[in-house]
Each structure stands twice: as structure tokens, then as C-alpha cells.
Amino acid sequence: MSVTTRFAPSPTGPLHLGHAFSALMAHDMAMANGGRFLLRFEDIDRQRSKPQWEQQIFDDLEWLGLTWETPVMRQSDRLPAYRTALQRLWKCGWLYPCTCTRRDIAQAASAPQERDPIHGPDGLIYPGTCRSWHDATGAAYSSTPMPEQTALRLHMETAARAVCDSRIDRPGGGTTMANFHEITDIQTLETRTVTFTPEELVREVGDVVLSRKDFLGSYHLSVVLDDAAQGITHVVRGQDLFEATKIHVVLQRLLGLATPDYHHHRLIRDDQGKRLAKRDDARAIAAYRADGATPSDIRRMVGL
Numbered sequence: 056m057s058v059t060t061r062f063a064p065s066p067t068g069p070l071h072l073g074h075a076f077s078a079l080m081a082h083d084m085a086m087a088n089g090g091r092f093l094l095r096f097e098d099i100d101r102q103r104s105k106p107q108w109e110q111q112i113f114d115d116l117e118w119l120g121l122t123w124e125t126p127v128m129r130q131s132d133r134l135p136a137y138r139t140a141l142q143r144l145w146k147c148g149w150l151y152p153c154t155c156t157r158r159d160i161a162q163a164a165s166a167p168q169e170r171d172p173i174h175g176p177d178g179l180i181y182p183g184t185c186r187s188w189h190d191a192t193g194a195a196y197s198s199t200p201m202p203e204q205t206a207l208r209l210h211m212e213t214a215a216r217a218v219c220d221s222r223i224d225r226p227g228g229g230t231t232m233a234n235f236h237e238i239t240d241i242q243t244l245e246t247r248t249v250t251f252t253p254e255e256l257v258r259e260v261g262d263v264v265l266s267r268k269d270f271l272g273s274y275h276l277s278v279v280l281d282d283a284a285q286g287i288t289h290v291v292r293g294q295d296l297f298e299a300t301k302i303h304v305v306l307q308r309l310l311g312l313a314t315p316d317y318h319h320h321r322l323i324r325d326d327q328g329k330r331l332a333k334r335d336d337a338r339a340i341a342a343y344r345a346d347g348a349t350p351s352d353i354r355r356m357v358g359l
């Protein structure tokens with residue numbers, strides 16, 4: 056089996072133990088299988104991404120003993136690919152513009168006539184305020200040019216149905232729309248199948264943002280396109296992204312891309328059981344290094 060893994064940090068802060076865990080595991084998985092390990096900077100957020108953090112990430116990974124192929128992919132170089140994919144989704148009628156602010160969304164989601172606000176992978180599930188425009192104009196708008204200085208959302212119901220029509224996954228029929236393979240054993244790469252329905256996607260994920268007002272694309276769009284462009288076969292990342300993977304599978308199917316196998320690893324928590332936040336600089340790999348820790352100490356601390 057060919058194995059290509061990646062580590063895809065955002066250069067917006069120092070690497071902490073959780074990042075080291077992802078990077079080491081992805082690297083080890085590739086090496087154990089004679090595969091490839093790639094690096095990608097998720098620097099689509101130009102405001103928060105800084106060259107000094109990239110340098111720090113290189114230094115930390117090198118210190119941990121990792122090697123990766125060059126050139127390193129940067130999302131900031133990939134805007135033309137993002138635009139092409141968005142235009143394709145737009146033409147198919149799977150996107151609509153959204154002008155809601157965070158406040159609008161919070162208010163609409165908590166309006167008395169609405170159900171209780173529910174959180175999805177991206178925070179509050181979008182209450183659908185701007186969707187009525189899409190639903191009223193139907194297919195007519197998709198022949199108009201795609202607007203760029205506005206947020207674009209995925210019309211999850213239509214998208215899920217489109218994917219559903221072309222593929223019924225459950226043996227013997229049934230309603231399961233899609234699935235992915237979750238690696239349950241990082242040595243043998245054995246997997247279990249995770250399935251989900253269109254109804255679950257609409258209810259628990261909703262109309263996620265695929266392009267932002269201030270920059271073209273979004274995490275969900277770019278991660279899918281970049282993993283495909285880098286030929287990633289096995290994605291290793293934190294459990295916090297498990298639900299988001301369902302979005303990624305929908306996008307892969309809409310765009311005709313292969314779905315890699317995924318391994319969502321346990322999250323590394325601090326002594327109080329809190330998730331390690333990026334800004335918790337005391338837990339940065341650089342801080343452990345400065346304190347005299349060795350790379351094997353780090354491996355031991357994350358349980359590898």
C-alpha cells in the first residue's frame with residue numbers, strides 16, 4: 056500500500072505538544088510503510104500567519120528529528136485552485152452568498168421561534184437567513200458570475216442530496232449517504248467505516264462557509280483541495296476535526312476527488328484536562344526545548 060501523509064500547521068503561533076503528536080505520528084506512519092511525509096503551511100489567513108512562526112515550525116520539526124519533502128506547499132500560493140473549485144461549485148448551484156455577521160447569526164439562532172442554538176464543527180449552525188435567496192432564485196443565479204468579496208456558503212441540503220443521488224453506500228440500499236475509513240490501528244492501518252446521512256449533515260453541520268469575505272476559500276475548501284493536490288492517502292489529525300471530516304467527504308464527492316483514510320488521534324491535554332491552546336506558550340515545544348527536554352522526552356510525553 057502506498058502511504059503519503061502530511062502535517063499541515065497554521066503558522067499563527069508556536070507548535071505545542073498536540074502538534075508534535077500529529078507530526079510525529081504522521082511521519083512515523085509514512086516511514087513505517089516506506090511512504091512519503093509532506094509538510095504544508097495552512098497560511099490562508101494572511102492576517103494571522105507570520106514568517107517567524109514558519110521558521111519556528113521548521114526549527115521545531117527538525118529538532119524533533121523529522122524530515123519532509125520540498126518544496127513545502129503554502130495555501131497562500133493556491134488561490135487560483137481555490138477559485139476554480141469555488142466556481143465549479145457555484146455553477147452547480149451548491150453555493151450561495153451570505154452577508155450575515157457573527158452577531159446576526161447568534162441572534163437568528165437564538166430567536167424564540169427557532170430551535171435552541173446547536174453547535175456544529177464551525178460553531179453555531181448557520182440558521183439559514185441568506186439561504187432563502189438561493190431557494191427563491193433557484194438555479195437562475197448560478198449562471199451569474201460568482202461574487203468574490205462576500206462569504207459563500209455550501210447549501211448543505213442540495214449538496215448532500217446531489218452526493219446522495221449518485222451513491223448509496225449501505226450494502227442492500229438504505230439511506231446512508233457517505234462514509235470514510237477511520238484508521239483504528241496505526242501499525243496495521245486497519246480501518247473501521249464511519250457512515251453518515253444527509254439528514255445528519257443538515258442538522259448537525261449545516262451550511263458551512265467555503266469562501267470568506269476577506270479571503271478566497273476557507274479551511275474546509277482548502278484542506279480538501281490541498282490533500283488531493285499533494286496526493287495524501289492517510290490524514291493524521293486531532294479528534295477535534297472528526298466531525299469536520301464529514302464536510303470534507305461531501306466536498307471530495309462534489310469535486311470528484313478521492314477520500315483518504317483518516318486517523319483522528321486523542322487530544323493532548325494539560326494537567327487540568329484542558330485542551331492545549333496555541334496561545335499557551337508555556338506548553339510550546341520551544342519552551343520544552345529551552346528547558347532542556349530531548350526529542351525522546353517529547354515522544355514520551357505524548358505517549359509515543
Ligand code: GLU
Nearest residue numbers: 063064065097278291292
Ligand atoms: N491547520 C490545521 C490545524 O493546525 C490542520 C488541520 C488538518 O490537519 O486538517 O489545526
Ligand code: ZN
Nearest residue numbers: 153154155185
Ligand atoms: Zn447570511
